[in-house]
Amino acid sequence: MAFSGKYELESQDKYEEFLEAIGLLNAKTDHKVVTEVVQDGNKFTWTQSIPNWTWSNTFSVGEECELTTMMGSKFKAPVTMEGGKISVQFPQYHFTAELIEDKLVMHCTIPGEKGVTFKRVSRRI
Template sequence: MAFTGKYEVESEENYDDFMKRIGLPSDVIEKGRKFKIVTEVVQNGEEFTWSQHYPGGQSMTNKFTIGKESEMETMGGKKFKATVKMENGKVVVDFPNYHHTAEIAGGKLVEISVAAGVTYKRISKKIA
């Protein structure tokens, strides 16, 4: 499957501005800036398990099926319901206060989130 793999953050753009826009406290933003987040994706057809592993053993996992409403969790830990779509090979979802897309480009996981006019881009290299 196209998305299946383990990816480690390689670069980020507009991290601070974006995190402020979605309401994360400055201490959390500061701590997160130094993290090498590992994203693990398991894709089985239209079903996904999308996990983010943080240093210190914390992780967040969202399970969803393309086109079906699923319960999800934001970076800030809030639960919400959303329908994840697939558009031109990209996973697309609207979180409560930002729009998120993810795609595989050049063997890398490219995630783009937009909140209040700020675009946050995270590129992760495949490690497994």
């Protein structure tokens, strides 16, 4: 199933715990995050936005890509897809995204002592 589309936040679980664990609790927002995904084969542009803030990454599945964290730091990591699920290891957490019944479901998992998994579900708009 193609990821391309625009999605609006429907629900999220452990949002504040996740932000606190990565040191971004002051970035908490009550705005509904809009995620826009443009997919052309294995190449993606993934953009998340709220008023006055946008975060975007362009990557190709199956390749090591230069990506940017929410705070603007650059890093390199391979992006994989298995069973329709995109996966990438960010510096502080592991990110996965998949489509489940036309909803974009994202998980950000922090391992170890601070272990928390943030789940965000967005509906196609």
